[in-house]
Amino acid sequence: MTQIAFPKLLSSQIAFDIARTIRDGFDKHYRLFRETSQHAKRYFEQGAWSAAQTAARERIDFYDKRVQECVQMLEDEYEESELSDEVWRELKLHYIGMLTEHKQPELAETFFNSVCCNILHRTYFNNDYIFVRPVVSTEYIETQDPAPTYRVYYPGKDGLRHTLTRMLRNFQLDCAFADLERDVAQVEARLQQLFGSDRLEPNHQLQVLTSLFYRNKGAYLVGKGINGNREYPFVVPILHNRHGKLVLDTVLFEQQQIAVLFSFTRAYFLVDMEVPSAYVQFLRSLLPRKPRSEIYTILGLQKQGKTLFYRDYLQHLKHSSDHFESAPGIRGLVMLVFALPSFPYVFKVIKDFFPPPKETTRAQVQQKYLLVKHHDRVGRMADTLEYSNVAFPRARFSAELLAELKQFAPSLIEEDQEQIIIRHLYIERRMVPLNMWLSNAEKEGRDDLVEHAIIEYGNAIKELVAANIFPGDMLYKNFGVTRHQRVVFYDYDEIEYITDCQFRVIPQARTEEEEMSAEPWYPIGKHDVFPEQFGTFLLGNPRIRKYFMQHHADLLTAQYWQARKQRIEDGHIEDVFPYPQHLRFCKQSSSSTQPEIQHA
Numbered sequence: 001m002t003q004i005a006f007p008k009l010l011s012s013q014i015a016f017d018i019a020r021t022i023r024d025g026f027d028k029h030y031r032l033f034r035e036t037s038q039h040a041k042r043y044f045e046q047g048a049w050s051a052a053q054t055a056a057r058e059r060i061d062f063y064d065k066r067v068q069e070c071v072q073m074l075e076d077e078y079e080e081s082e083l084s085d086e087v088w089r090e091l092k093l094h095y096i097g098m099l100t101e102h103k104q105p106e107l108a109e110t111f112f113n114s115v116c117c118n119i120l121h122r123t124y125f126n127n128d129y130i131f132v133r134p135v136v137s138t139e140y141i142e143t144q145d146p147a148p149t150y151r152v153y154y155p156g157k158d159g160l161r162h163t164l165t166r167m168l169r170n171f172q173l174d175c176a177f178a179d180l181e182r183d184v185a186q187v188e189a190r191l192q193q194l195f196g197s198d199r200l201e202p203n204h205q206l207q208v209l210t211s212l213f214y215r216n217k218g219a220y221l222v223g224k225g226i227n228g229n230r231e232y233p234f235v236v237p238i239l240h241n242r243h244g245k246l247v248l249d250t251v252l253f254e255q256q257q258i259a260v261l262f263s264f265t266r267a268y269f270l271v272d273m274e275v276p277s278a279y280v281q282f283l284r285s286l287l288p289r290k291p292r293s294e295i296y297t298i299l300g301l302q303k304q305g306k307t308l309f310y311r312d313y314l315q316h317l318k319h320s321s322d323h324f325e326s327a328p329g330i331r332g333l334v335m336l337v338f339a340l341p342s343f344p345y346v347f348k349v350i351k352d353f354f355p356p357p358k359e360t361t362r363a364q365v366q367q368k369y370l371l372v373k374h375h376d377r378v379g380r381m382a383d384t385l386e387y388s389n390v391a392f393p394r395a396r397f398s399a400e401l402l403a404e405l406k407q408f409a410p411s412l413i414e415e416d417q418e419q420i421i422i423r424h425l426y427i428e429r430r431m432v433p434l435n436m437w438l439s440n441a442e443k444e445g446r447d448d449l450v451e452h453a454i455i456e457y458g459n460a461i462k463e464l465v466a467a468n469i470f471p472g473d474m475l476y477k478n479f480g481v482t483r484h485q486r487v488v489f490y491d492y493d494e495i496e497y498i499t500d501c502q503f504r505v506i507p508q509a510r511t512e513e514e515e516m517s518a519e520p521w522y523p524i525g526k527h528d529v530f531p532e533q534f535g536t537f538l539l540g541n542p543r544i545r546k547y548f549m550q551h552h553a554d555l556l557t558a559q560y561w562q563a564r565k566q567r568i569e570d571g572h573i574e575d576v577f578p579y580p581q582h583l584r585f586c587k588q589s590s591s592s593t594q595p596e597i598q599h600a
């Protein structure tokens, strides 16, 4: 950067103007982000599922678009020679001043960093110029806003049932409930079970976040009960029944169930938040083990999530001493995967070349990962964080891993005495590869675990199919088992849309020669898939075969896949339940007055 001495007053004015441009850029971003979240309410009320899906997908790109717009504006407006070091330093101070009354200051800081890092050289990425250490406190203190973050209800006065009804009515959903009284009675019964025989204390209250959480075809009421010094989180999913009326589908209390709802394997929620940090703080009181980074991400603020994740990661590096090494399991042909044993994530680097039978390119692999980022992951695909130029301390790399990186991805590696810099990588939650999980379960003679994993594996495939995803080769090594023992897919380079695949029955052999042929004698198109063949490479192990055939034999028929494809082509958007079916009210009431939820 050229150093020209500008009069102090002038440089200060330039810095102020740039700060205001960046702040306005952020405000525009957040206004559009909120508008989408506000529209989600309407889509839900009208059952406009396809519009809701599109809005959720498009919102993911808002941030980068606004950053690019802002960078462009600054580049058009200012000569490089006007942007002295002095201007950059002052710019940060002006910006801090603009955030004093701001409702999303932590997001605005991150936006500032994104814009400046696009313009500044890497040597300027320090606290003098950008927010390496955040200035604002993200622990929010409630202001006098007209719209509070959460509402508080004291059931002591009017009784629990009346309070719950009022609470639900306060969301002013413009769609009728099928039978609110019946549903509220079920929620009440469960809440009463939860409070059990606890004496009700004078502070007995229900706190409920002011915005509903929208995702797919559901709206979720998120809150907690407080009694004395105990807190009881709860979430009530609201769905449409087949007649387009609203029903309360269940109430979730257990941390694990709530954690699964907020999992890294799901699409981001649409929530109308004026003060996002206050939402994060509330949610952390429900899910204390979930890092703030993951909560921001699941609220659709994925750039903030990424920033906080990186800060946590640096902190972890400082407080650990183990070495990065290859991730356990079968090595990938496309990805080089490594991990730090003390850290629950893996790092994935696209190799420079791929051996046969892989016929792909780096750009295509990146495209597939991007597809997953924008797609509804339905609880069955791991979210990935994509980073550029990540610096690792050289001393923490095992010699083998470093050699492997240099051998398979030399174009992505830069190094000096102290650091290894990887130009592009993905970070993803670490799981136990399903092939390892199955062989461990077998070694321990745990048939129950083998059966559980195979049921989950088949369910994962079926849910991916419902979301129009064909996972390519379905080998166990491409799936992982989470700490909640759910099976999740993580190998995206061969992913296709179900609607792009041709599911075929293997043709009958017409001659003995064809019958005996080791190679397929019939023509195979690029998108042809023969489900009858899956068993050959999946079911060699008799125990696995037994459970697979018991629970998921339909996956081996072309008819199953063709029928699912037809449903998608007919415009069906399937329900995704982020909680077990047996928890649903309609699955419990023996009188079954509750209408089934629409599968449409």
Ligand SMILES: Nc1ncnc2c1ncn2[C@@H]1O[C@H](COP(=O)(O)OP(=O)(O)OP(=O)(O)O)[C@@H](O)[C@H]1O
Pocket (backbone or CB within 6 Å): 327, 328, 329, 330, 331, 332, 333, 334, 335, 336, 337, 346, 382, 428, 429, 430, 431, 432, 433, 477, 478, 480, 490, 491, 492, 493
């Ligand atoms: N999230 C994860 N948690 C734990 N291990 C993982 C994870 N992702 C990948 N691995 C490990 O790294 C290996 C390779 O990863 P991945 O399947 O993504 O690579 P790939 O090159 O696309 O594989 P393939 O050769 O099947 O195409 C996996 O088999 C597994 O052992």
